[in-house]
Amino acid sequence: MSLDYIIKIAGPMLEGARTTILLFLIVIVLSIPLGFVVTLMAKSTMKPLAWIAHSYIYVMRGTPLLLQLLFFCFGLPQIPVIGEYLVMDRFTAASLGFILNYGAYFAEIFRGGLLSIDKGQFEASKVLGLSKWQTLRKVILAQMFRVALPAVANESISLVKDTALLYAVAVPELLNYAKTAVNRDFTVTPFVVAGVIYLLMTLVLTLFFKTLEKRFKFE
Incomplete structure (x- = not known):
């Protein structure tokens, strides 16, 4: 694993990382x-x-993300x-699949956050004369966000890793470039890189969410 080789493959792989x-x-x-x-x-x-x-949540959470990507890329047309x-370029189709899949998971996370809020909060808001919108914005959302933040952080980190599934629908991302280099040079070094x-990407995300958690006094 020479430094010169790593520098040589770093450019294309960073393009895939973009x-x-x-x-x-x-x-x-x-x-x-x-x-x-x-x-x-x-x-x-x-x-x-x-x-x-x-129904949307059940379907998107109950079927594999890879199957969904294949459907949006090759099944819709x-x-x-x-x-x-419904013909789209593969990156757009894959993005749609990811958005719908993760939207379902985030919906369940937010539902859990809402369920954690005591019903007395709603009654207290009525007593204070707050409208439904004011109650939602000033009382419910703030508390829901605090409860849901750790789960949102975990799901976001999972998303970074799941982006490797773009390889399966022939979108040139990081893993695609690594696999090409491995096949060409007969070395596993690109996989290590x-x-x-x-x-590094998950580290940045972890530090970002840790900062948010400290700001909202989770620790």
């Missing part, structure tokens, strides 16, 4: 709000909305009549 980071940011920015909306739908008194939310309108890059 795709990994881009996917991570897209998924986090879109799946967390989606998860919260789905949580509200699941708690809705409107039965059709609640049924749709529960095969749907009769509308398939031709890829592992180090993944560890």
Whole structure:
């Protein structure tokens, strides 16, 4: 494992890491709000909305993420009549699969956060004259976020590792570049370098969420 070789392969692998980071940011920015909306739908008194939310969560959590990625990348265009309108480039299709999958998991995390809040909080808010929106924004969301933050942190770190599944749908990300280098040079060094890059990304995330947890006095 020479330093010159590591420097040689670092450029392409960092290019792959950029795709990994881009996917991570897209998924986090879109799946967390989606998860919260789905949580509200699941708690809705409107039965059709609640049924749709529960069905969505059940399907997305009950089937493998890899299967979902394969469906969005290769299955959508095969749907009769509308398939031709659902053709997307593979990165976009994979991003959609990740967003919907992680949205379901975040929905369950937020549901757990809501369930942890004492019902007396709602009654106290009514006594204080707060509207439903004020109660949600000033009382419920703040407490839910504190409870859900550790689980959100764990799920975010899992997302970094799950981005390696892009390899299965032929999107050139970090693991794809590492596998190409291994096949070309007959050495496992690129896998080691890829592992180090993944560890660095998860380290940054871990430190970020630790800082948030300290700010909200989890420790």
